[in-house]
Amino acid sequence: MRRKFSSILSWGYFIAIYTFIFLPVVVLVLFSFQDGNLPIPPFNGFTLKWYVEVFADEKLTAALINSLSVAFFSSTVACLLGFLAAYGLARYRLPATAFQRVLLTAPLTVSYLIIALGLLVLFNWIGVRLSLWTVGIGHVVINLPLCFAIIYASMGDHQKNIERAARDLGANSLQVMVLVTAPMLMPSIMAAFFLSLTFSWDEFIIAFLLSRFDVTLPVEIWSLLRSGLTPKTNAIGSVVFLMSAVLLVLLEIFVFRGRSKHDG
């Protein structure tokens, strides 16, 4: 009896917590199929016309492509710089290593708003015009600490010996890094890359403050929202969510594969 009770309780908790997390998303996705002009109950029927409208909207599709470009560009740069920083700090004797580590990861604790404001002031000061490039730079600033932390954490002494072996067999420093270290750390580099992609893809504040004429998808959605809620905003929101989910699955695959390989 008692066992049954506790089992019911734990199932109840299970359902409650996942409802809490996912109900907003479910509602969003559900009303993107709404046959009507308002994304609110009651649900009138099923239609794909809002999705058709989303992909027919040139501004939205342009913003979607902008978002993808910024995400890929900024994540690639953040990963590359993060890897180089991690490699340097883990493999060479540098002055004030601990302090440099803190300095590199510190931006993680600063709010995006502050980072965006700082960059805005800086760009104005040195006369750089706002564009998708400045958004990309902003995203590198927020993702670099993350990439560094993930990649640095995966560099161990075991790999040090493997790098030694490569050097022993005739590889120079660049060859060791490109042919041995980077491929060996690929699981964590990919994890850092996909995590950066999702962060950049969803990011609003920096993209809003540092862009001018060409904007990313979250900024475009925001300006859409100003003219009122329609199931179209739900549809584009669902597209954004789907994309994030795909990236998360890719991340999971790479991290999971990386782990099982290390165990073997």
Place this chain on the structure above:
Amino acid sequence: MTASLKLQNITQKFGNFTAIDNISLDIDAGEFIVLLGPSGCGKSTLLSIIGGFLTPSSGTVLIDDKDMTLVQPSIRPTTTMFQDYALFPHMTLRDNVAFGLRMRSMGRADRATKALEFLDMVGLKASATSKPHELSGGQRQRVALARALAVNPDLLLLDEPLGALDMRLRRQMQDELKAIQKDIGTTFIHVTHDQEEAMAIADRIVVMNTGVIEDFGKPTDIYMKPRSQFAAGFMGEVNFIPGQLIAEQDDEYDVETAFGVLRLSSRAFTAGTPNVGDKTILCIRPEQFHLTADDTSKQFLCKAEIVDGAFFGTHFRCQLKTANAPDLLLIAHLSQSTSLRAGDNMDLHINPQDLIALPTDPLSS
């Protein structure tokens, strides 16, 4: 290929700690050398210096009579087989073995052929497209060997390569290593703390302790005619009997011990002949005690009583007490067929030719 190695007055300091203390060593081309010693004796440090991973604080490393002290590992004619194998986890076995050839700019097809040859040599040709994580410890070991040999080094350095393998596999790999070394003729320098492994594979053994060489020679010489108490004790069980040189006459030396005066020839003094009146330590291996004087070479040493004994398969190991030296517990390895129990008495005989006399070691006395 193969080359000789000369170390001249190598010293390695880490801060105030001296890891290698003025070591000089001469190794011929094609030898299988084992650096043997307890952990912390400096043997791995010495190997790192030979491989170029460490630049010694002072001294010279000559390979094939060319000064290599400051030459980077990547261009030294040496390769190292690491204890944890250090295989490239993201590459197939073939690419692992071909890596050194790739660094030497050999073409893709040529290096693949060569890599397969070396994988074949270690019996892993069939797994050429596997990744290291699919292999067992012993197989990874073989790949590491093939990878190190594929670049045709003059010197192969092996850093406790068999340490992680179980006993049976270790014996098997020892035989294989020795056979491969004899076959290709490359100079092997192998680090281990296992004296049985050292005796099984080495042409010559370097016994090291606290950064210095205690003894250097053929396994039989180091076991039978050690030149220091440390070397004698590290190579296997040994009894140390303190004594004093009391007379010298015609290449014969009388040493007074608790078991009476023993007459030794000058050959017994492996670390140089002392002066009359000097203290000395006589060494005798446990298997050199005999219960009977079955021929004239043996002589009676003393009466002894068994304190404790255990059967070890190849021998009975007994702890013996004697009236002559009540403080000294002798260890004897007696034949399997002896049936003795604690409390039994026996006569011990020795062949004086087996005795080795060493200077007293200030550390262990």
